[in-house]
Amino acid sequence: MAINLRSPSAEIREQRLGTITAWDGPASRLATESAFSRGGCGPGCGGKGQRICELESPFTQGSTCSEQIAESQASNVRDAVLVQHSPIGCAAGHINSNAFFRNGLLRRGLAPRNVTGLSTNLLERDMVYGGAEKLRATIRAAAQRHQPKAVFVATSCATGIIGDDVESVVRDCEEELGLPVVAMYCEGFKSKHWSSGFDALQHGVLRHVVKPEPGPRRDNLVNIIVLWGSDVFTPMLAELGLEANNILTVASVEEIARASEAVASATFCYSVGGYLGAALEQQYGVQEIKAPQPYGFDGTDAWLRALGAATGREELAEAYIAREHARVRPQIERLRERLKGVRGYVAMGAAYAHGVIGVLRELGIEVPGSLVFHHDPVYDSHDARQDSLGHMIDTYGDVEHFSISNRQPYQFYNLLKRSDPDFIIIRHGGLAGLASRLGVPAIALGDASTAIGYQGMIDLGDEIVDALAQRKFHQDLAGHTSLPYKQWWLEQTDPYLLARQAAATQAAE
Structure with missing residues (x-):
């Protein structure tokens, strides 16, 4: 569906994409219900996102806006x-x-x-x-x-x-x-x-801000829609003879304005950057990269090949991929040996989580569960090549307990108990303290670029090794703290029990 830039405001995600904030089940079932790359959205889409039933809690403990x-x-x-x-x-x-x-x-x-x-x-x-x-x-x-x-x-x-x-x-x-x-x-x-x-x-x-009448197309300029993380894209793109235009955060107004002159746009997370990428392609013909996100070997390979094809640099992309595989694979094998049998848990934004789960599985880490803070059944391009959830499942397998919750601490306790991880990786670290009180080390990814690309697998693996070395501290902390919940709730095995009870009561009425 076309983005309407004549309107003063963006259409909200619930209406435009079918976004939901509460769900629980295997990742494969969510992908099937989303129907993004699994048969098309069908009649339920109405030209927008598939409608998925939510588990609506009777209250909200905390979030942001x-x-x-x-x-x-x-x-x-x-x-x-x-x-x-x-x-x-x-x-x-x-x-x-x-x-x-x-x-x-x-x-x-x-x-x-x-x-x-x-x-x-x-x-x-x-x-x-x-x-x-x-x-x-x-x-x-x-x-x-x-x-x-x-x-x-x-x-x-x-x-x-x-x-x-x-x-x-x-x-x-x-x-x-x-x-x-x-x-x-x-x-x-x-x-x-x-x-x-x-x-x-x-x-x-x-x-x-973006120039409505851009100058000549800059055939080496690529918009990279990112957050506040380290600039990992400039050296990656330099290998292909490209210049990274990192926007929006920590950018200048001029860097944002020239986005309409770029040859292509890409992002580290389709949840964060999909709207801008789709609109730049629609309005100015700036090609949006249609590929998996640049996480793990498979995703990064596909992302670089799509970028090479969009900019006429296929041979440079293939040469860079070969060099990085030769450099990185021995180090990944070293990390896999050290992390054998380790269980991890991922809690962050949706498409970002899909990529990080892939990195953990590249490192040989089991991922029995994950929490994402929302889910978009489709992205604004409606292009199945951007189905990050489907790519994660097809490449790395299912996630048994794939949960959606808008940062509710009372649910997070039960979610962690159910998956029993050795560590968690989390963005929006307000929930990290709860994990520590359960004896589980938390890696707060303040730098959103940590896991990106080939080097990102090594960097994240090293952070996990360091975190696991601190388990004794967290176990001691858990032994001397208590949780602010009644014993009845601590004994529950279903994190969504209150939502299911509320739904059953409403149905009976």
Whole structure:
């Protein structure tokens, strides 16, 4: 389905892709129900994502929201300023965003500094009379004080409720100031999963920052849609005579603007970067790489071959693949010997988890279970070559306990007990402390680039070896801590018991 860039806001994932946030079962069954590369979506798709039944919990213990994701991304554009049109409490997310930004700059070899952001500080009076003029004044102040190359404006639950005409204010300010003013419609209640925040930013960038009339196509420039991790793509692409244009976080406004001039676009995670990649191809003819993600031997080989084909560098790609196989395979065999019989558990975003599970199995690690924070039955390209879940299953086998949960700690306890792992790998580390209290070492992948490509298998394997050496510490910790749950819940074997009971009660009524 085409992405509508004429609309001020991106269509949320539930409507566009059929995104779900609660499910439990084997990965193979989820892939069949998604029907991405297994027979097509069929009549249930309606031109969008397949509809999958969810296990809806009667309550939510904790999560995040679309605004926090959009804010964390936009505030990390190097020469831009973020304006949050919200009560001041929404700006608390800057604590994490600032840490991401400083670490991201260091990983890219840049001087660390703090994010630049302002809040309209909506008060009770503004909720009654509106905050549009407050927003206008804040955008002007942001431009005057900081002289940015762009101003990003994040909406909030509060502005969604009162119905401020943000679009008119943004258009007026853009004309007045002569620089991009990017509206991100990311109200927290708008979507049940925070991944819609990525789309809100990317939709705004496509409408206001990316050059609408690009210059000549740069046949060696490839957009790489990434997070704050180390720059592993620049040396990989250099082997093919290509230049990596790393966007969006820790990028400059100019680097984002030239995305429409690139020859191709790729990403480390289709959940994070699929919207921008699909829209650049649709709007500007920038070819999106249709291949498995660059994890493990099979995925990285396929990704490089697709990139070589898209840029006319097939021979360079094959030569690089051969060199890396010869270099890396002996080291992978060394790690497989050390990790024989080890059980791992992966907890992170959906497509990213699919890739990391593949890396663990390349290392000979058993993966009896995984938690992903949401699931998209399809991605925006609707191209089966991007079916990362299907590729994981076809290449590395099924995952028996493949669970979807929007970061619910009370469920995470039962999920870990059921899979009994020796370690976990996790993003969004709020759940990592619970694993430690169960005696399970947690590897928090703060650097999202750790597992990418051939070298990524070695780097992740070495991190796992180091983590397993600390098991005694975690076991001692577990022996001296308690969990905040009643014994009844600790004895349950079904992490989704409350959701199943709620569904049964609703059906009986």
